[in-house]
Amino acid sequence: MKLQYLLSSLKGDAGLLFEHTTLTADNYDVTWTALLKRYDNPRTLVREYYRKIHHLPTVSRERVDELAQLVDEFTRHVNGLKKLDEPVEYWDTPLANLLLMKLDTATILAWENHSAQHTKDKYKEL
Numbered sequence: 751m752k753l754q755y756l757l758s759s760l761k762g763d764a765g766l767l768f769e770h771t772t773l774t775a776d777n778y779d780v781t782w783t784a785l786l787k788r789y790d791n792p793r794t795l796v797r798e799y800y801r802k803i804h805h806l807p808t809v810s811r812e813r814v815d816e817l818a819q820l821v822d823e824f825t826r827h828v829n830g831l832k833k834l835d836e837p838v839e840y841w842d843t844p845l846a847n848l849l850l851m852k853l854d855t856a857t858i859l860a861w862e863n864h865s866a867q868h869t870k871d872k873y874k875e876l
Contacts, residue, residue: 753778756785764789792834799830803848812856820852828873846871 753773760768764785771777806823809816828845832838838845850858850871861876 753781756781760785796831796834796836799827799834803827806852808852809854809857812854817853817857820849824849824852842871842873845873846876849873849876 753771753775756778757765757768757771757773767788768781768784771781803824806820806827809820828838850861853861865871865875
Protein backbone atom coordinates (compact mmCIF):
# COMPACT_ATOMS: atom_id res chain seq x y z
CA MET A 751 0.00 0.00 0.00
CA LYS A 752 2.87 2.41 0.76
CA LEU A 753 4.41 1.80 -2.65
CA GLN A 754 1.07 2.25 -4.38
CA TYR A 755 0.56 5.57 -2.58
CA LEU A 756 4.10 6.70 -3.40
CA LEU A 757 3.74 5.83 -7.08
CA SER A 758 0.35 7.54 -7.34
CA SER A 759 1.94 10.71 -5.93
CA LEU A 760 4.64 10.92 -8.58
CA LYS A 761 4.03 13.32 -11.46
CA GLY A 762 5.85 14.18 -14.67
CA ASP A 763 9.27 12.64 -15.28
CA ALA A 764 9.37 11.04 -11.84
CA GLY A 765 6.10 9.24 -12.54
CA LEU A 766 7.33 8.00 -15.91
CA LEU A 767 10.51 6.58 -14.40
CA PHE A 768 8.55 4.26 -12.14
CA GLU A 769 5.40 3.58 -14.16
CA HIS A 770 6.27 -0.11 -14.60
CA THR A 771 7.32 -0.78 -11.01
CA THR A 772 5.78 -3.97 -9.67
CA LEU A 773 3.71 -3.41 -6.53
CA THR A 774 5.55 -5.50 -3.95
CA ALA A 775 6.71 -4.64 -0.43
CA ASP A 776 10.34 -5.13 -1.44
CA ASN A 777 10.08 -2.51 -4.19
CA TYR A 778 9.13 0.30 -1.80
CA ASP A 779 12.63 0.71 -0.36
CA VAL A 780 14.23 0.36 -3.79
CA THR A 781 11.91 2.97 -5.29
CA TRP A 782 12.30 5.40 -2.36
CA THR A 783 16.10 5.11 -2.48
CA ALA A 784 16.11 5.71 -6.24
CA LEU A 785 13.89 8.80 -5.83
CA LEU A 786 16.12 10.27 -3.14
CA LYS A 787 19.24 9.58 -5.16
CA ARG A 788 17.82 11.36 -8.17
CA TYR A 789 15.80 14.22 -6.69
CA ASP A 790 17.09 14.95 -3.17
CA ASN A 791 19.81 17.38 -4.22
CA PRO A 792 19.66 20.61 -2.17
CA ARG A 793 21.80 22.55 -4.63
CA THR A 794 19.50 21.70 -7.51
CA LEU A 795 16.40 22.36 -5.41
CA VAL A 796 17.65 25.85 -4.44
CA ARG A 797 18.24 26.65 -8.11
CA GLU A 798 14.79 25.36 -9.01
CA TYR A 799 13.02 27.45 -6.35
CA TYR A 800 14.90 30.55 -7.45
CA ARG A 801 14.15 29.83 -11.12
CA LYS A 802 10.46 29.41 -10.31
CA ILE A 803 10.42 32.78 -8.52
CA HIS A 804 11.89 34.43 -11.61
CA HIS A 805 9.36 32.79 -13.92
CA LEU A 806 6.22 33.60 -11.97
CA PRO A 807 3.73 35.42 -14.19
CA THR A 808 3.38 39.18 -13.87
CA VAL A 809 0.09 40.52 -12.54
CA SER A 810 -1.23 42.38 -15.55
CA ARG A 811 -3.94 44.47 -13.90
CA GLU A 812 -5.26 45.32 -10.48
CA ARG A 813 -7.05 42.06 -9.58
CA VAL A 814 -7.18 40.60 -6.10
CA ASP A 815 -7.29 36.97 -7.27
CA GLU A 816 -4.20 37.35 -9.49
CA LEU A 817 -2.34 39.22 -6.78
CA ALA A 818 -3.23 36.60 -4.15
CA GLN A 819 -2.09 33.79 -6.43
CA LEU A 820 1.21 35.56 -7.11
CA VAL A 821 1.84 36.19 -3.42
CA ASP A 822 0.95 32.59 -2.52
CA GLU A 823 3.30 31.12 -5.13
CA PHE A 824 6.09 33.56 -4.33
CA THR A 825 5.79 32.79 -0.61
CA ARG A 826 5.72 29.05 -1.28
CA HIS A 827 9.02 29.22 -3.17
CA VAL A 828 10.64 31.49 -0.57
CA ASN A 829 9.55 29.04 2.15
CA GLY A 830 11.10 26.22 0.11
CA LEU A 831 14.38 28.14 0.03
CA LYS A 832 14.12 28.71 3.77
CA LYS A 833 13.66 24.97 4.40
CA LEU A 834 16.87 24.40 2.46
CA ASP A 835 18.69 26.74 4.88
CA GLU A 836 19.01 29.63 2.46
CA PRO A 837 19.38 32.92 4.42
CA VAL A 838 16.21 34.50 2.98
CA GLU A 839 15.71 36.58 6.14
CA TYR A 840 18.61 38.71 4.87
CA TRP A 841 17.31 38.99 1.31
CA ASP A 842 14.89 41.92 1.71
CA THR A 843 16.23 43.86 -1.26
CA PRO A 844 16.42 41.00 -3.80
CA LEU A 845 13.11 39.41 -2.77
CA ALA A 846 11.22 42.69 -2.61
CA ASN A 847 12.56 43.69 -6.03
CA LEU A 848 11.73 40.33 -7.57
CA LEU A 849 8.19 40.63 -6.25
CA LEU A 850 7.83 44.27 -7.32
CA MET A 851 8.80 43.29 -10.88
CA LYS A 852 5.77 40.96 -10.92
CA LEU A 853 3.21 43.52 -9.75
CA ASP A 854 0.81 45.69 -11.70
CA THR A 855 1.36 49.46 -11.87
CA ALA A 856 -1.43 50.35 -9.41
CA THR A 857 -0.10 47.99 -6.75
CA ILE A 858 3.46 49.27 -7.20
CA LEU A 859 2.20 52.84 -6.82
CA ALA A 860 0.30 51.89 -3.64
CA TRP A 861 3.48 50.28 -2.26
CA GLU A 862 5.56 53.35 -3.12
CA ASN A 863 3.06 55.61 -1.34
CA HIS A 864 3.01 53.30 1.69
CA SER A 865 6.77 52.85 1.95
CA ALA A 866 7.97 56.34 0.96
CA GLN A 867 9.27 57.06 4.47
CA HIS A 868 11.40 53.87 4.59
CA THR A 869 15.02 53.83 3.44
CA LYS A 870 14.83 50.17 2.30
CA ASP A 871 12.12 47.83 1.08
CA LYS A 872 11.15 45.11 3.54
CA TYR A 873 10.09 41.89 1.83
CA LYS A 874 7.74 40.77 4.62
CA GLU A 875 6.06 44.17 4.71
CA LEU A 876 5.62 44.19 0.95
